[in-house]
Amino acid sequence: xxxxxxxxxxxxxxxxxxxxxxxxxxxxxxxxxxxxxxxxxxxxxxxxxxxxxxxxxxxxxxxxxxxxxxxxxxxxxxxxxxxxxxxxxxxxxxxxxxxxxxxxxxxxxxxxxxxxxxxxxxxxxxxxxxxxxxxxxxxxxxxxxxxxxxxxxxxxxxxxxxxxxxxxxxxxxxxxxxxxxxxxxxxxxxxxxxxxxxxxxxxxxxxxxxxx
Numbered sequence: 019x020x021x022x023x024x025x026x027x028x029x030x031x032x033x034x035x036x037x038x039x040x041x042x043x044x045x046x047x048x049x050x051x052x053x054x055x056x057x058x059x060x061x062x063x064x065x066x067x068x069x070x071x072x073x074x075x076x077x078x079x080x081x082x083x084x085x086x087x088x089x090x091x092x093x094x095x096x097x098x099x100x101x102x103x104x105x106x107x108x109x110x111x112x113x114x115x116x117x118x119x120x121x122x123x124x125x126x127x128x129x130x131x132x133x134x135x136x137x138x139x140x141x142x143x144x145x146x147x148x149x150x151x152x153x154x155x156x157x158x159x160x161x162x163x164x165x166x167x168x169x170x171x172x173x174x175x176x177x178x179x180x181x182x183x184x185x186x187x188x189x190x191x192x193x194x195x196x197x198x199x200x201x202x203x204x205x206x207x208x209x210x211x212x213x214x215x216x217x218x219x220x221x222x223x224x225x226x227x228x229x230x
Contacts (some may be wrong), residue, residue, distance in 0.1 A: 054116075057107040061099045061123070068098050073105050073121050080107065085121040099123045103130055 111118030
């Protein structure tokens, strides 16, 4: 009788046992996918067109994948990640081969630490040590170009609205220079053509010997 009852109970539980087994497989698969969803690695290579990267994590390496940019619409920004730069991999597809991963770049590391520890500064430093810094306490913007040139192009005009423009070096203009009275070209015309009255004869003198 006891054996019969045990067989009946086991028969009734068989369906639930199969369900538990299936759920266990699904949980195992979910754990595997979760483990593959987020990884930390380092940029290891660039594509030939410098629009995709490879990332090494553990003993593995992704295929060429996209990286996260601050903006990628009508407003777009481009910065090629450095080789060795730390990145967080988001495996949005959850697969094992990381082909659907996206790299979140910009994670500080020992190789590329943060360039400042001043909480009052917003600072960007370039490979040649050129920097753009703004201190919101002193209200000072500093652009420090270590070598080369700075070029600002505007089709109509560039306006500097400030009480004082201080220049430590020379100023050169290919065109005319004008202040609130007249242009330097007009001043040269006046200077080159001006005459004085002779104190003895009251007759006009000749124009200057040298023109500006």
